[in-house]
Amino acid sequence: MGILVWGNVVTVFAWFIAVYMVIVISFYSVIMVISFFQLRKGYQLDRVQAFEDYADEFYTKPVSIIVPAYNEEAGIIQSVRSLLSVNYPTFEVIVVNDGSTDQTLAKVIEHYDMKEIKKVIRKQVDTKPIGRIYQSDILSNLFLIDKENGGKADALNVGLNFSHYPYFCSLDGDSVLEQDAFLKVMKPIIDSNEEVIASGGSVRIANGCQIKNGHIQKIGLSNKPLVVMQIIEYLRAFLMGRIGLSRHNLLLIISGAFGVFSKHWVITAGGYKTDTVGEDMELVVRIHRLLKEKKIKKKIVYVPDPVCWTEVPEDMTFLRRQRRRWHRGLLESLWTHRKITFNPKYGSIGLVSFPYFWIVEFFGPVIEFLGYLFMILCLFLGGSYIEFAILLFLLSCLYGSVFSMTSVLLEEWSLTKYPKVSDIMKLFLYSLTETIWYRPLTVYWRCEGIWQMIIGDRSWGEMKRKGVSE
Amino acid sequence: MLNNELYFLTILTITILGLLVVLLIYLMVRKAIDIKNRKAIEHFIENYQSILFTMLMEGGYSRGLSPKSVLEQKAIEELLSRFSKILEGEDEKKRLSELASMYLAEYYQKQLKSKKWSQRMNTLYHIEDFKLNLLIDDIYLLTTKKKLSHEELIHSLRILALFQYKYFFEMITTHYQSFSEFEYRTILVQLEQQQFEQFILHFHKSSAPLQKAILDVISIKKETNYLPFLENIFSTYKGEIRLRALKALSEIGYVKNTEPYLELLYSTIWEERMVAAKLIGALKEVKGISRLIDLLHDQTWWVRSQAGQAICQFPNGHQILQEVYEKSKDAFAKDMAWEWLHKGV
Numbered sequence: 001m002g003i004l005v006w007g008n009v010v011t012v013f014a015w016f017i018a019v020y021m022v023i024v025i026s027f028y029s030v031i032m033v034i035s036f037f038q039l040r041k042g043y044q045l046d047r048v049q050a051f052e053d054y055a056d057e058f059y060t061k062p063v064s065i066i067v068p069a070y071n072e073e074a075g076i077i078q079s080v081r082s083l084l085s086v087n088y089p090t091f092e093v094i095v096v097n098d099g100s101t102d103q104t105l106a107k108v109i110e111h112y113d114m115k116e117i118k119k120v121i122r123k124q125v126d127t128k129p130i131g132r133i134y135q136s137d138i139l140s141n142l143f144l145i146d147k148e149n150g151g152k153a154d155a156l157n158v159g160l161n162f163s164h165y166p167y168f169c170s171l172d173g174d175s176v177l178e179q180d181a182f183l184k185v186m187k188p189i190i191d192s193n194e195e196v197i198a199s200g201g202s203v204r205i206a207n208g209c210q211i212k213n214g215h216i217q218k219i220g221l222s223n224k225p226l227v228v229m230q231i232i233e234y235l236r237a238f239l240m241g242r243i244g245l246s247r248h249n250l251l252l253i254i255s256g257a258f259g260v261f262s263k264h265w266v267i268t269a270g271g272y273k274t275d276t277v278g279e280d281m282e283l284v285v286r287i288h289r290l291l292k293e294k295k296i297k298k299k300i301v302y303v304p305d306p307v308c309w310t311e312v313p314e315d316m317t318f319l320r321r322q323r324r325r326w327h328r329g330l331l332e333s334l335w336t337h338r339k340i341t342f343n344p345k346y347g348s349i350g351l352v353s354f355p356y357f358w359i360v361e362f363f364g365p366v367i368e369f370l371g372y373l374f375m376i377l378c379l380f381l382g383g384s385y386i387e388f389a390i391l392l393f394l395l396s397c398l399y400g401s402v403f404s405m406t407s408v409l410l411e412e413w414s415l416t417k418y419p420k421v422s423d424i425m426k427l428f429l430y431s432l433t434e435t436i437w438y439r440p441l442t443v444y445w446r447c448e449g450i451w452q453m454i455i456g457d458r459s460w461g462e463m464k465r466k467g468v469s470e
Numbered sequence: 471m472l473n474n475e476l477y478f479l480t481i482l483t484i485t486i487l488g489l490l491v492v493l494l495i496y497l498m499v500r501k502a503i504d505i506k507n508r509k510a511i512e513h514f515i516e517n518y519q520s521i522l523f524t525m526l527m528e529g530g531y532s533r534g535l536s537p538k539s540v541l542e543q544k545a546i547e548e549l550l551s552r553f554s555k556i557l558e559g560e561d562e563k564k565r566l567s568e569l570a571s572m573y574l575a576e577y578y579q580k581q582l583k584s585k586k587w588s589q590r591m592n593t594l595y596h597i598e599d600f601k602l603n604l605l606i607d608d609i610y611l612l613t614t615k616k617k618l619s620h621e622e623l624i625h626s627l628r629i630l631a632l633f634q635y636k637y638f639f640e641m642i643t644t645h646y647q648s649f650s651e652f653e654y655r656t657i658l659v660q661l662e663q664q665q666f667e668q669f670i671l672h673f674h675k676s677s678a679p680l681q682k683a684i685l686d687v688i689s690i691k692k693e694t695n696y697l698p699f700l701e702n703i704f705s706t707y708k709g710e711i712r713l714r715a716l717k718a719l720s721e722i723g724y725v726k727n728t729e730p731y732l733e734l735l736y737s738t739i740w741e742e743r744m745v746a747a748k749l750i751g752a753l754k755e756v757k758g759i760s761r762l763i764d765l766l767h768d769q770t771w772w773v774r775s776q777a778g779q780a781i782c783q784f785p786n787g788h789q790i791l792q793e794v795y796e797k798s799k800d801a802f803a804k805d806m807a808w809e810w811l812h813k814g815v
Binding site for chain 1: 473475476479480482483486487490493494497498501502504505586587588589591592595650651652771775801802804805808809812813
């Protein structure tokens with residue numbers, strides 16, 4: 001009798017996991033099909049030509065670029081240099097030194113001949129007190145603000161208060177922008193006559209590329225398996241996920257690494273939230289919420305073109321910390337705005353996006369983790385349980401590897417950014433192995449993130465950067 | 471007990487894997503071919519560069535250049551495209567068009583009928599860059615196609631405008647009345663005076679986006695012969711249209727009588743105060759200075775900033791700002807004065 005009940009529990013559990021995976025697979029498939037058609041259209045389009053018109057000063061809106069910097073002495077000059085050479089008619093660069101303990105401030109002051117200026121800052125969003133403000137003597141559109149340490153979100157809010165222009169962009173200290181990045185992300189805003197109020201671009205991985213003076217010289221593929229897997233992961237997330245979601249205004253993430261926002265709406269929404277680790281997602285959710293509550297028809301979109309290259313962790317320790325942090329950020333955003341979930345008042349955001357992020361993005365790792373444990377268990381139990389194990393394994397292959405492989409091919413089919421034939425081969429073969437090692441690892445780390453939340457561990461885990469530039 | 475499911479899943483996984491591998495092989499072959507073609511094109515470019523350049527600068531034709539393959543045509547296209555961005559002289563530009571019509575027109579005719587959207591778009595970009603007047607009828611035909619994407623339509627109309635197509639005005643006013651302001655503007659800005667004037671005459675009957683676009687085009691072109699028209703619009707219209715007219719006036723920087731605009735500096739609508747400040751600055755109207763100084767204290771940042779810029783434009787502007795900076799008690803006014811004193815030196 002006892003054995004029978006135990007058997008039932010196992011069966012029910014196995015079916016639960018299997019059904020869950022089938023649902024997620026179907027959901028991914030739908031998104032993929034949407035992305036597929038979107039991408040297909042642009043194959044071989046001459047992008048330089050397509051954006052040329054927008055470089056004309058008359059049409060474009062000025063943008064403030066905010067660079068929060070905390071102990072970034074290694075890369076800050078390179079980043080600023082790359083920003084200053086960006087192809088856009090009117091912009092200003094605001095470096096916010098978030099109480100760095102290293103030479104970040106001194107380096108910028110010296111390199112760009114910064115002079116202290118007196119300026120009143122309108123406090124539209126509350127922030128930590130700020131110290132001196134500097135303006136470059138050589139370049140009148142470069143500013144530097146020194147402030148007490150208060151975290152990235154707080155630094156962004158300071159930049160927001162100080163900025164002069166109607167649009168702003170936040171940028172991580174160690175990212176490299178493509179020359180036409182702003183033209184690309186501003187295009188939807190201008191085209192839509194400002195119905196689009198935030199626009200993000202796709203972020204790619206800089207490890208392995210040759211970078212000089214803040215410009216990508218040659219796109220390449222890193223030799224480190226962990227980096228290659230992350231490249232595939234980014235491709236998958238950006239190509240499949242976000243294009244599909246953007247089409248229906250379901251987008252909940254504008255990557256912190258690169259996005260342009262309308263300042264007016266961000267300030268109306270209250271600026272960045274300082275007590276979360278996922279301030280970029282939280283802000284987008286809050287804007288969506290504001291729009292739905294006020295019944296305003298505005299949009300947040302995503303541009304598939306790669307516009308920004310960023311450095312990712314190269315070893316396990318830092319990758320693990322990053323994933324734990326991300327997952328916690330996700331939970332914080334979802335939890336803060338849990339009211340939206342399944343709330344018809346919030347339209348597609350409440351009925352599709354939020355459930356998706358809860359079920360697939362947040363609980364996904366937990367269920368997958370249990371699935372992996374279960375697979376191992378089944379192998380020990382033997383008999384008909386072996387079949388369960390195989391079933392789950394096949395499903396997770398579909399779930400993990402197959403979608404990743406498809407994304408790699410989708411990239412090569414439409415955007416063709418990697419120059420060598422062998423690159424594609426390599427990416428493809430690596431993605432084949434995803435189910436066996438990378439996926440379980442990240443799943444485990446994300447579960448750790450949840451666990452940390454539960455036991456109340458609030459440590460951060462900074463990423464160590466070695467600087468991508470030569 | 472799971473035999474069926476397992477069987478089905480295995481088959482599915484293997485099929486998908488198989489398909490993906492086939493796709494991979496296809497893409498790899500395609501990539502290899504693309505790389506090879508690219509090399510060939512680079513080779514042609516190297517060979518043709520100097521010949522083509524001589525032809526452009528000195529006129530005449532060379533027998534050494536007779537492209538047969540698509541790759542050769544691509545090479546010529548790329549070369550001409552590079553040249554088109556750097557050439558300044560009218561003669562050279564004309565020669566570039568001629569060369570493009572000679573070597574590429576036929577190829578483009580075919581490309582315009584391509585099934586691929588991106589190919590058609592690229593062709594349109596090139597036709598525009600090279601000013602291939604020859605293809606005007608093909609472009610017109612394209613606009614009449616039923617399954618035409620919006621981007622293609624806008625771009626085709628833009629090219630027709632560039633070529634001063636005879637029936638352009640009728641086309642826009644009868645068929646295309648629901649474009650956005652931005653779209654109308656990119657199209658209309660290509661027109662020469664004669665065609666553009668038809669739109670001016672039609673102004674009162676136009677939709678709001680078209681009206682705004684017309685005013686913006688005048689702003690861009692800064693043509694003084696539209697001044698009476700602009701002043702007329704300014705006095706008869708309200709709201710956004712009136713503002714645009716004002717903006718255009720400030721771009722041109724001349725009006726017959728400054729009185730109504732000086733009054734506008736006291737408008738209750740901040741946008742009007744802002745554009746009026748811009749205009750007074752452009753006119754360098756001394757009577758407006760005292761009010762501009764007041765506007766440095768305005769509650770709206772945009773007005774303050776514009777007032778600062780306007781004051782800057784006066785010959786003694788820096789001196790005025792310096793005074794405000796030293797004497798004013800208002801932090802915002804001080805700030806703005808400082809900012810304009812230190813802007814873009």
